[in-house]
Amino acid sequence: MKALTDTYTLSNGVRIPCVGFGTWQVADGREAVDAVTSALEAGYRHIDTAQGYYNEESVGKAVRQSGVNRADIFITSKLENGVRGYQETLDAFDKSLDRLGTDYMDLFLIHWPVPSKFRENWQQMNAQTWKAMEELYQNRRVRALGISNFRRHHIDELLKTAAVGPMVNQIRLCPGDTQDDTVNYSREKGMLLEAYSPLGVGDVLQVPEMKEIAEKYGRSVAQVAIRWSLQRGYLPLPKSVTPARIRENARVFDFELSPQDVERIAGLKGCAGFSHDPDKITW
Ligand code: A2P
Numbered sequence: 001m002k003a004l005t006d007t008y009t010l011s012n013g014v015r016i017p018c019v020g021f022g023t024w025q026v027a028d029g030r031e032a033v034d035a036v037t038s039a040l041e042a043g044y045r046h047i048d049t050a051q052g053y054y055n056e057e058s059v060g061k062a063v064r065q066s067g068v069n070r071a072d073i074f075i076t077s078k079l080e081n082g083v084r085g086y087q088e089t090l091d092a093f094d095k096s097l098d099r100l101g102t103d104y105m106d107l108f109l110i111h112w113p114v115p116s117k118f119r120e121n122w123q124q125m126n127a128q129t130w131k132a133m134e135e136l137y138q139n140r141r142v143r144a145l146g147i148s149n150f151r152r153h154h155i156d157e158l159l160k161t162a163a164v165g166p167m168v169n170q171i172r173l174c175p176g177d178t179q180d181d182t183v184n185y186s187r188e189k190g191m192l193l194e195a196y197s198p199l200g201v202g203d204v205l206q207v208p209e210m211k212e213i214a215e216k217y218g219r220s221v222a223q224v225a226i227r228w229s230l231q232r233g234y235l236p237l238p239k240s241v242t243p244a245r246i247r248e249n250a251r252v253f254d255f256e257l258s259p260q261d262v263e264r265i266a267g268l269k270g271c272a273g274f275s276h277d278p279d280k281i282t283w
Contacts, residue, residue: 001230002253004043008235010167011190014144016107017046017074018230019250022196022239024053031241032058033065038243040066040073042250048170048194048237050078050111051096060100075100076107078148078170079133081115081283084125089132093141108133109146109170113154113278126154127161134164146170148196149278152185159189170194173234175204175225176271195229198236200272207271213264217255220248227252228265 007015021039026032032055036047040062049059056077063073077100083092093108110129114122136142146168147158159165169186171179173195183193204210205221214221222238226249229236238249257265 004250004253005045008192010144010192011165012144012167014106014167016144016168016192016235017044018235019044019226019252020046020048020074020076020194020235020237021246022198022237023047023049023055023059024196024239026053026055026239026241028055028058030058033062035241035246036062037066038246040068042243042247044246044250045072046074046076048076048196049100050109051080051083051092052078052111056096056099057101060102064101070102074106075102076109077105078109078111079129081112082117084115084118084122084129086128086132089129090136093132093136097141104140105142107144107146107168108136108142109148109168110150111148112281112283113147113150114281116282123157126158130158130162134162137164144168146191146194148194149275150186151182151278154278155185155189165189166191168192168194170196170237172197172275173229173232173236174198174200174272175207175210175228175265176200176268177274178232178266179275193234195234195236198229198234198238199225203272207268209268209271210265213257213261216261217257219255222249223252223255224257224265227255227257228262231257231262232266 001018021044118125146166148170169191210221214224
């Protein structure tokens, strides 16, 4: 990868810009409009939002105001946890498009495999949901489909009834939290791994070993973490509402970490915490 606009190719041939701009915990309204505007100005062409982030309207507004062609921007959203089922999913997808102010989505994900509301029947609910998503895909209303926070047993369950397999699994991946089993299994099933919280929601920046490595390369810890994500073959989704940091996080293509350092960073087990157990979430 040499630039933000370089792409990974999904299993269905769709190309996806190699770094996405993360918008979790970016407040709807001015904060989100300004952040996404800064990201587009800095050259990001991939924006990751979700129904559950409650900022789709602002993301859409920033995209439209940017003057960048819609076709040159990759937009992802995710089905919120309160919604599962065939018709419910179709309706929720339409509402997302309305809020985003666009007539298609690039990637749509099931946000969590086992929402607390569906803990007793998540298998059936995901199967029905996926049917709706396949229909949206066949009707070209979305260019690619995926999942988020799914582990091996959730993937197996989905694949029992899926006609179209997911192309992406978006999970928490950051220094010391490499979720090896999920990564390997997702890849085996043809999925690209997207890395959310690639900075451990900021916690990675305080890790002494990361500071030491960053100093060696003359880079910030954030840049090293994002670069590490790319060198592991993940698609990082760094979030910031600070324009200087948004630009800084995009400058990760003019240095390379040694294989030893990539290993060392992977091995900093739990340095920024671990992902939630998706079977036990309370949302
Ligand atoms: P802010 O949004 O206030 O700029 P993650 O991508 O893992 O979710 O991490 C996001 C957190 O890391 C946010 O708190 C964000 O702060 C902070 N952050 C993002 N980029 C940088 C950076 N380059 N330097 C310092 N902090 C950063």
